[in-house]
Amino acid sequence: MTIPFIDLKAQYKALKPSIDARIQKVLEHGAYVNGPEVAELEQVLAKYVGTKYCLTIANGTDALWVPLMAAGIGAGDEVITTAFSFIATAEVILLAGAKPIYIDIDPKTFNIDVTKIEAAITPKTKAIMPVSLYGQIADMDAINAIAKKHNLKVIEDAAQSFGAKHKGHRSCNTSFAAGTSFFPAKPLGCYGDGGAIFTNDDNLYKIMKEIREHGSESRYYHTRLGINGRLDTIQCAILLGKMERYEWELEQRQRVADRYNEAFSSIKADGFTTPFVESHNASAWAQYTLTIGDRNSFQKKMQEAGVPTSIHYPRIMPDQPYYKEHTADPKADLTHARWAAEHVISLPMFPDMDNSTQDKIIAAVKGAC
Numbered sequence: 001m002t003i004p005f006i007d008l009k010a011q012y013k014a015l016k017p018s019i020d021a022r023i024q025k026v027l028e029h030g031a032y033v034n035g036p037e038v039a040e041l042e043q044v045l046a047k048y049v050g051t052k053y054c055l056t057i058a059n060g061t062d063a064l065w066v067p068l069m070a071a072g073i074g075a076g077d078e079v080i081t082t083a084f085s086f087i088a089t090a091e092v093i094l095l096a097g098a099k100p101i102y103i104d105i106d107p108k109t110f111n112i113d114v115t116k117i118e119a120a121i122t123p124k125t126k127a128i129m130p131v132s133l134y135g136q137i138a139d140m141d142a143i144n145a146i147a148k149k150h151n152l153k154v155i156e157d158a159a160q161s162f163g164a165k166h167k168g169h170r171s172c173n174t175s176f177a178a179g180t181s182f183f184p185a186k187p188l189g190c191y192g193d194g195g196a197i198f199t200n201d202d203n204l205y206k207i208m209k210e211i212r213e214h215g216s217e218s219r220y221y222h223t224r225l226g227i228n229g230r231l232d233t234i235q236c237a238i239l240l241g242k243m244e245r246y247e248w249e250l251e252q253r254q255r256v257a258d259r260y261n262e263a264f265s266s267i268k269a270d271g272f273t274t275p276f277v278e279s280h281n282a283s284a285w286a287q288y289t290l291t292i293g294d295r296n297s298f299q300k301k302m303q304e305a306g307v308p309t310s311i312h313y314p315r316i317m318p319d320q321p322y323y324k325e326h327t328a329d330p331k332a333d334l335t336h337a338r339w340a341a342e343h344v345i346s347l348p349m350f351p352d353m354d355n356s357t358q359d360k361i362i363a364a365v366k367g368a369c
């Protein structure tokens with residue numbers, strides 16, 4: 001059997017009775033948009049992360065774009081973010097009309113280096129968008145303290161960290177607002193595109209809800225610019241089924257990560273590191289990401305051993321052609337982010353991974369180092 005990078009079929013098999021029944025129910029009641037499962041899921045998710053509000057939304061990108069729009073961030077404004085993320089992070093800042101200001105990463109966690117944020121604040125700065133990369137929440141206490149001092153909004157890009165914890169708080173409940181993604185490969189995935197936004201702010205919630213529905217205050221009465229950002233009822237039904245065992249899945253991801261860590265602790269190869277998780281954090285393990293000196297050779301050997309790997313991400317955002325042209329600051333020091341982009345590599349990670357499959361991956365890693 002070939003080893004998958006993520007095994008979604010095993011997960012479906014385990015949840016089949018519940019998911020099939022929930023999908024069937026939607027097919028029969030016919031409320032395919034704004035059906036009862038939407039509000040039901042929003043309640044379940046808000047309760048799970050501990051926020052006052054949750055809004056499901058079409059995808060993780062909209063889940064970040066809408067809070068920026070709702071907070072009034074736009075032309076002439078600057079938003080401070082990490083240089084090292086999936087492109088959607090910088091993309092939404094530009095879609096909102098603002099300018100991303102890229103900060104280098106902490107080379108241990110791959111998250112934004114909070115010691116570099118204050119120097120990047122200008123009179124135009126309106127928000128900070130930290131990314132909880134690979135499932136680990138950024139240093140939110142430090143970020144919130146800086147934001148408070150300079151009157152900035154903090155919006156967490158929690159696309160990879162749903163379920164993670166930081167000092168006892170769940171991801172999506174550590175800042176002014178947060179957006180997560182339910183893309184199938186994320187820790188909590190649906191069967192297509194999906195996402196959710198979280199906040200405790202009454203006013204922001206009201207505005208975001210209107211933006212999600214074409215900026216309408218009531219039906220066919222449009223008081224602001226919006227989008228069509230709704231999440232299909234059927235995806236909400238699927239996510240309700242998935243939430244039934246989500247805590248178990250997080251435990252299993254931790255089990256897989258612990259076994260990898262233990263097995264790799266003696267590897268001494270050049271540039272080799274295993275993931276570092278702060279003691280006050282619990283990762284959602286969206287990815288299990290190593291670094292290695294000679295990544296090309298490592299990846300080739302892993303491929304020959306029949307183990308899929310993936311690179312998140314091979315290029316920092318300001319080095320992407322469009323972003324280089326429109327947003328990059330040639331003076332910015334992004335040394336650690338660029339090093340990471342050249343040396344990170346992720347291994348298969350999914351809750352249903354059995355020990356014998358994992359042992360094959362471990363043997364391949366040891367052989368490839």
Ligand SMILES: *Cc1c(COP(=O)(O)O)cnc(C)c1O
Pocket residue numbers: 059060061062085086088089131157159160181182183193194195
């Ligand atoms: C996946 C991802 C997004 C975007 O989510 P989509 O659901 O694919 O739109 C945004 N930020 C990060 C860090 C991501 O990994």
